[in-house]
Amino acid sequence: MKKNKFIALGLLAATSYFAMSAVNAYARPYQLNKSHSAEKTHSNIISVAQTSDEIVQGAQNFIENVSARGLAFLSDKNLSEEDRKKDFRALLMDSFDLNTIGRFALGTNWRSLTAEQKEEYLDLFHNMVIETYSQRFREYQGQQIVINRARPEGEKDSIVNSKIISTDGSPDIQLDWRVRYKDGQYRIIDVLVEGVSMSLTQRSEFSSIVQRGGGNVESLLVKLRER
């Protein structure tokens, strides 16, 4: 009996130790971020007309506009498949920074491309994204999107949190938008579905394809042309 008590006590101590260190590990980067963002606000006042708060607010308004625009044509039943795709393409081109996403998705492999290859890759990437996402949104069933709040991330980015609420009572889906403010314009550079980053997943997939193609980026271009 005494032995058992001793073991229990030891386990308790070990658990609380790990819990404490876990709390510390999570708290530290958060505190660093906080002081960092405070600094950034200060420098923004000097260099740019807009404060960090205004950028974040702007990003949130931007996502509200984009989603309203998207929902408008998604719920328009009279639109032909062809027109819907055209509208969708326009919306994507206006609101997403596809060149930045495409470059991010290629990672360090970008540098090994020739100028023509870069141009071809970005072209193929645009088409792939538009194809994939117009298919993805075809099965729209009246879901609503609720935009909750936004916060700054790094120098120019804001993360806008939103939720997709379904009509059939299934659980909400968490949707986060990474919006970059650049040259006086807001553009989406990443979408996170339940914390899974589309841009990061794309990069991981591309890097796997290049790796399996013997490290040659041409192998990825071949696959993209096939689609």
Added chain:
Amino acid sequence: MQNKQTSLKNTGVLFLTATLCLFMMSCASNDSRQYGDVYDPMESTNRAIFAFNEVLDENVAEPVAKGYRLVMPEPGREGIKNVLTNLSTPVNAGNQLLQGDVGGAMTDIGRALVNTTIGIAGLFDVAGYLGLEHEPEDFGQTLAVWGVSEGPYFVIPLLGPSNLRDGVGRLADSFADPLNIYLMNIEEEEIIYARWGVSVVSQREDLIEVLDELESGAIDYYAVMRSSYSQYRNTLITDKDASAGMAAFPDFDDE
């Protein structure tokens, strides 16, 4: 009875050892990978198992899930999900405690009390309506909170994407589940398998659209699943706080 208790004790010792090994491993591994890259030293084996799972999924799991959706109306499926969640309370609350989240454990216990009584054996998530939301926890997440890294990625036959940490967590959860221990003691193991079967079908039904979309949009579906799994687990570990571990996203003005 005597034998069963010794075997339980043995599995306990086994998991303690496995957990210790994981600690050693996570301390020893020199992690120089970029965020989002998954450590996959057994990739070719994993790809083979993944392909096998895909065939099985296409021919068995997906048709069964679709049939289930067809036969069982939405409220019924929701009710079954609620019952499964309610049954997972002991493991869920236990992991909350192990993670030092006393509030989370209290929420779980409160949820179970309300849903088992007013919610009629867990069929209705009354507590959820009252604002006591379910937060999925498991021993894989607990290990992560304790500082254990993912370890090598691997695809489990029949079950799909996992890694060493989550695989050990999965086993630990099912062996430590008081409900399972009770059912084993009264020699009603069939109920354990039935519960497991129902939860597999229910989860697959939940994922019909998600997996369809991931696959149709993918060139290398294996790589997409590997990355998505790892990211999704990280979201669960940080309790849906997307701000933790946000990847750096460079600006490409320089070139």
